[in-house]
Amino acid sequence: MRVAARTSSFQFKGREIDVADVGRRLHVDAILEGSVRRSGNRLRITAQLVSTRDGYQLWSEAYDREVKDVFAVQEDIARAIISALQVKLGARRSAALRSRPTNDLAAYDVYLKGRFAWNQRTSTGMQEAVRHLEQAVARDSGFALAWAALADAYVLAIPYAGAPREVDWPKARAAAAKALALDSTVGEAHTALAYGTMIYDWNWVAAESSFRRAIRVDPAYPTGHQWYADFLWSQGRLDEALEQMQQAQRLDPLSLVIATELGQTYYLMHRFDKAEEQLRGTVLVYAQQHRYRQAIDVMRRSLDLGGFLEDLAGGLAYTYAASGDRASATRYTAELTRRLASGRVGPFALALAYTGQGNLTRGFAYLDSAIAVRDIFLPEDFFDPQLDALRADPRFDAIEEKMHVGRKRK
Template sequence: NAVLPFVNASADPENEYFSDGITDELIIALGKVEGLHVASRTSVFAFKGLREDVRTLGSRLNVSVVLEGTVRRSGHRLRITVQLTKVTDGRTLWSERYDREVTDVFAIQDEIARTIVATLRSTLLRDLGDAAPVRYTSNIRAYQLYLKGRYWWNGRTQSDIARSIEYFEQAIAEDAGYTLAYTGLADSYALQVDYRGAPVTGGMERAKMMARKALELDETLAEAHTSLAWVTFIYDWEWSAAEREFCRAIDLNPRYSVARQWYAWLLIAMGRTDAALSQGRTALELDPASVSIRRSMGWLHYYARQPEAALEQLRRAVTMNPTAEENHRLLGLAYLQIGMYDEAGAAFRESIANSESTALATAGLGQAAALSGKTAEARGILEELYAVSRERYISPVAFVMLHASLGDGDAAFEWLERAYDDRRGWLAYLRVEPMLDGLRGDPRFSRLLHRMRLA
């Protein structure tokens, strides 16, 4: 079964968040029905806006039934039309139109989910479980603010994440017991640190606080356990506690791809390569259209010293999203691994062209120069980074990588200490990062591994 992105038929394009949100809610509700496989959000939203026959889209998503719909909102009035179609012959199994108040949106969603399950039971799948609605708020204003937060969070740019934080905070102000808004905030704070290369402590402490608040409200929420697991792994460096949280999340929702994706990062950091790749592949099976998970597979292969496999995944990620700067930066690192320095340089330049925070890609450009023997060029890039760092914060990771590539051991260790003091999440991968191989014979490296409890 696939829920295609509902079309915003309102006069105001600003209502896009609402039609997307209803799509998300139905995917989540139907995904909890035992015996029903539902295509992931990322997979279906990859087809948003395409004017293709439902049978063609259903075939590409590898599903037997497709739900499509429109949402028209005017003031407090709401019109939702839905149609359930069998992919093989294009036959309509069920259709309906709802003309209600906006405040009835919860009841409409529940009714749609129940009717779909009943229809599928009577036509295709007899052994389906029930569509049991789970509501985390009854406050319609808080719900709409939450939908806006998720809408912007899914954009995954720095400015989008900043907007998502504003909306999640407003949702909580409307309903202090809204569990999902707290998990949204936790994920936003953590992503903001990742995407901006910003100072860690403030964002990660807030992320941890929000995840714990969500779990106080509902201990059975897989998303909240996943959020807490990520912060515990990448910021607290409490490996066993993080693994317990990831495993709890997967037990609660085995189909939650993000839990498996992030758990794979923990496993690769611990040197458990086979288990990491297995979790990564499962995440990809659950959400094959996710650029983030495809890129994660590239990272896993990079850390596993499998650069050819990394390149295969990353080229596909670039095809899926040619403007994602992280795709190009990681492609550059994989090229460095196999000595393709010109290609690495081109990838880093592409990353810089698409990035709001260019320090790591600029350091990569310096690495490519250093490793190809262009030492003067590499040192020029290093000086540029130092000049910028006098004006604003730059992650110590950029300096570690470039000094290590230049063979400046003492400077690299000095910046490693700063990364440790700043609690940069990148240090979690200390034992597997290929670009640090030149430092591994130094006793200072062994001591740092012991302090990180990674020895």
């Protein structure tokens, strides 16, 4: 039985829906809908299972319980659905139904808030995620899923919220280790550890080992496949990356992050028409198709909405130069140089900027610096087509040796 991920399912929350359309978009045969009303310490929960093929109700029930019984109600609903769908569970999945992630409902509440904030992928959202998840583990130190989510939050607080790598990456490792000490089958913890090991430690062997372990213990976790695909980008194993990203999208078909990274995968493969089809004409494709004005407009809008991201900023300087706007390229590159001097940007952004201007010597110099400091944006972007001019230069062989990766492989 395949269950669509929470992030995809919640796209329909609070909306008038056509069940057939939901089934088509999520690739499911049935949907569970319902409502929860709270009065004091009492809950009124209604739920119904509806076929997406014909709209007929397969099962329905109402529950009047105390708040403290919410996990028991979850188990009752899950078992009723299994019965209605005539699904047989193995011993492990049956045990999972009986398990409770925590006995502290307040901890569970802030855990859900933390996961929601983390999924926003914004500076403010990542800071909120850290705050909520720290509260969750403070309330229940035995809450393995909350420790794993906190590891995720620490890992992404560095690129999204500007948290210091030397502080938050050790915190992330410790949180993941705590989650795994409590429950070694928490795929989220293995995934967070693997991703951080890739972008912060640049330990490719250890990272891949952790990714494979994560997928083995929880093959239904979309981010496990998505981030493993990101790792495969870094190694130039792009056909494998495409398989993993497509699996992530099958598990979470409406995730904007995964949809975007699927398009990014096609872009890295130089399949620009397919990338544009996936991304609906976004910045990376525009630049490679020489539609520079559109690319610049989208990049500037993205930076305004999402905050400063180093690789995107470097790409903007690159695109200014490629479009022939040397003055803007020079001005923006100078701004990136000031940011580098104050520690607010890494060398990789300058490598992109100078490559776009045709100054390959300075491009190589900043790429060398990016390797020396383990710039966190370089692993995922190492096979970016914006670096093709450097890749065609004989000096790039030394860069590949320093990165311990070979030529792009399918």
